[in-house]
Amino acid sequence: MSTPNPKDDTMSSDTKDLFAGIDIGGTKIYTVITDANGKICGTGRKKTKADKLDFAGVIERTVDCVHDACGNAGIALSDLKAAGVGAPSPILPDGTAVNAPNMGWENVPLVKTLEKALGLPVFAENDCNAGTLGEYYLGGGKGSKSLIGLFMGTGLGGGIIYRGELITGENCMAAEIGHMIVVEGGRRCGCGHFGCLEAYASKTGMGNKFAHEIIFQGRESMLKEKCGKSLSNVRSSILKEAYIKKDEVVVETLNEAAHFLGLGIGNMITLLAPDKVVVGGGVFEALGKELLPLVQKSAKAVTHPPASFKDTKIVLATLGDDAVALGAMVYARECIKKGHK
């Protein structure tokens, strides 16, 4: 097609500009300091969970974390051009974080408060949107014009980029990919609905199946010994070991997750026809080589028109745990480039 690639001018940024990318989550805050091309020159890390911080506490610790990262990079805070933040909440255009259940936030002025505390221009996005931006500019999505990102962890998050722009929706709550219904009346999801993609393709969703098969049905599985009754967030390394050793319950459950992930991806290709889809998150970092072909096969079986499946590449994410922080940094860079502040 003749559409210009929205990323073509990336390299025209002044590469001497420095940015902070901050990933604020329920368990930790992680900051990267990078040049304009996303090359990391320093990092910082702080815990949030154990201390049950309120909003002011999280802001304070975030500032500490950025200071640490600057120190690690050998620069001063004032050397930064801007900071980007990824947080587990819908973010309004004015920088308000609407609702982050695992942070205890409701309508908190995230951007304003951080700008005051850091003395820098700050730009925030939802963490899954930021992760997708990171993969788009710097990871598995490089070279694409339009990208869908899916990250399978405790839940199933994602983001949608159409020709360089995030699709955030008119209420900033778009791209709730994990909550597309893939089996009407199917397995119960944490959100209260039945048959959401996340109820099949996430650690929580798979945990429910593990519990059903192993505890209620009494099937044999390595997980019984390795995890006991804590089946709702099994470590990816354990899943990998069990999958490679052909543990029946694990193979069945992960293959089912890959199958439904492919079904959801196929439906999204039918709707949005992106040129790439990236799949990431802990399970795919551990078992991407094994599961990706199943995802591709299942997506191919439903994409319409069938011939158009060849126009979309489904690939693995490559940034791992850096995706959100790097994406937040890229978001700040792009906002500055567009003159948003």
Next chain:
Amino acid sequence: MSTPNPKDDTMSSDTKDLFAGIDIGGTKIYTVITDANGKICGTGRKKTKADKLDFAGVIERTVDCVHDACGNAGIALSDLKAAGVGAPSPILPDGTAVNAPNMGWENVPLVKTLEKALGLPVFAENDCNAGTLGEYYLGGGKGSKSLIGLFMGTGLGGGIIYRGELITGENCMAAEIGHMIVVEGGRRCGCGHFGCLEAYASKTGMGNKFAHEIIFQGRESMLKEKCGKSLSNVRSSILKEAYIKKDEVVVETLNEAAHFLGLGIGNMITLLAPDKVVVGGGVFEALGKELLPLVQKSAKAVTHPPASFKDTKIVLATLGDDAVALGAMVYARECIKKGHK
């Protein structure tokens, strides 16, 4: 939200400019002549089907149709600023119509040929995309920033507009809304897949159910007498009569169609969070009042997060048979405004 409405500047167009909007279909060509605000001042209509025209024949007849419409409006062809075309094919940025099975077209230079024949700037889009644009600027979608349009006829077509821009996808084949899978392994669709939305929510899809219930299962229905064995494209007026008279098979089938339409719409709201969805096509022109509440109920039951459903209005299309021609005209106007030719 603070996003500016992409349509706010519509009225700044020179309203003296005149446009042609052309709807090319498998059975007829329909042209409207309008001012820049979409006010129709002349129309033309020509048949295509009976004569089994090749591409050159369709072009010739389209030119005749535009001439007729100009005559009807009391203007000369040279008074037109530009023409827009909606055609049943994906359209590449260079104006090539990729594939229109019911026209017998494959990779035909639609825009170039029409520009030469008409001596005007011509802009073409897929007919369902054009219909959605028509509803967005002039019909049920007025006032929205982002809109999804669905048109239930022989098939189920649609279009997606995000903040003023059509989402055409990287291969120009996006928005195949009728081919999202809503029931994996479900009813066979004309496309060869199983469980597409179109297999439930289109006249063809409902026709298969009518045939199953009435012919194979021997259930009583008004359709037996009214349509005999031609159940695959029952006229909307007959469906309306049967629905109002509580014909069991018809009520069951239409309610099911509305249910799955709502499920598909709910999933699209979860993904794209538009502020409006318009539902049109013959069946909804006839039975919109009865079916729309069922569609809304079913969409509400699955949209995520549940509270966000209130941010999207699901309404009826209002342009009827004019939607594609008016949308094509609007498309031409917007392309001219952006200086595309």
